[in-house]
Amino acid sequence: MARLIPAGLRPWRGAVLGIAALYFLVPLLAAAVFTVDVPGQGLTLDSYAQIFAADGFTTALLLSLGLALTTVALALLLTLPAALAVRLSGSGRLRAVLEVVCTLPLVVPPVALVAGIGTVLKWGPDHLSTTPLYDTFVAVQNPDFPLVLVLAYVVMALPFVHRSLDAGLRAVDVRTLVEAARDLGASWPRAIFSVVLPNLRTALLNASFLTLALVLGEFTVAQLLGFQPFAVWIVQASGSNAQLSVAVSLLSLVLTWVLLLVLTAVFRTRADRSARTPRSDKKKKEAGA
The missing domain is CATH 1.10.3720.10 (MetI-like)
Known part of the structure; x- marks a missing residue:
């Protein structure tokens, strides 16, 4: 992939990726700080505890x-x-x-x-x-x-x-x-x-x-x-509690990522097993011969 990119454009690749990362990560970090920072109380996880309750x-x-x-x-x-x-x-x-x-x-x-x-x-x-x-x-x-x-x-x-x-x-x-x-x-x-x-x-x-x-x-x-x-x-439970609403949204986002990672791991495990099976069978046949 790197060979397909002209040499003059390669330095810009990192910059574009960095800007894209900031575009997605900064709002998420700001939302996470908003859910745990309570004025006058410091950092607390009460908003997340309210979700499960x-x-x-x-x-x-x-x-x-x-x-x-x-x-x-x-x-x-x-x-x-x-x-x-x-x-x-x-x-x-x-x-x-x-x-x-x-x-x-x-x-x-x-x-x-x-x-x-x-x-x-x-x-x-x-x-x-x-x-x-x-x-x-x-x-x-x-x-x-x-x-x-x-x-x-x-x-x-x-x-x-x-x-x-x-x-x-x-x-x-x-x-x-x-x-x-x-x-x-x-x-x-x-x-x-x-x-x-x-x-x-x-x-x-x-x-x-x-x-x-x-x-x-x-x-x-x-x-x-x-x-x-x-x-x-999420919409009905958040109501007028802004911190709870943002915390639930972040939780749903994390849950979606976890499920996607689980699906990826399952597919990769099956692919690795199917790829290793022919090699093991070939070794068994060579050993038997």
Whole structure:
């Protein structure tokens, strides 16, 4: 990467990185100092202690984590097979249709999305009361059942998931890998799970990152639909206490970073294991010979 940068521009690289670091770190440090510095009392952690003692903290946090994991799984389950099918078919028209469908949520405001969801929920039970889906729609209207919120988040995450997967698929010759695996006797599921998906780890990780950040920070849809995940709880719990509000915001930011680091560690561990396995098998075969 350093060779690609002209020699005259290399000294500016550190300056640009330093300015970017200051742009992000200075507000965070100022917010952290504001939460622990109380005039007349000095440094104290009372604002952070109030977070864990506040009502609904654990419930809202667990709800957001459950929503995030469910949204990531469902978004990948819907988008990945479609992207693989389009890539294997080689049809440019299907690729264009899939791209338009997946990027359409970018032009739909969250308020309009919530209005459409509310209209569907009002229409559903009256027209489906004689079908087996009636109980499902009744459960969707129950604020304790976040299925409708998961579906809304999946729609909002489609553009980010599709872009991440499309970039990963463009970097890999999927058709050649699948054809080679099939010629060697692998079934379609084995070719996909053992050959294609390991080459898409980075794309899957990026899609999971973006979806996780979206769900943990989304407020408008959850508030209008009457749910109370962590983002909504932050606004409702902070009230007029400015220090508590900033402390909760910092805590949510740290929590998001920790979850992203955990996902990165999990993906890297699996990648290292898969990379070491062929070497160990080769050494065993050489020792046996």
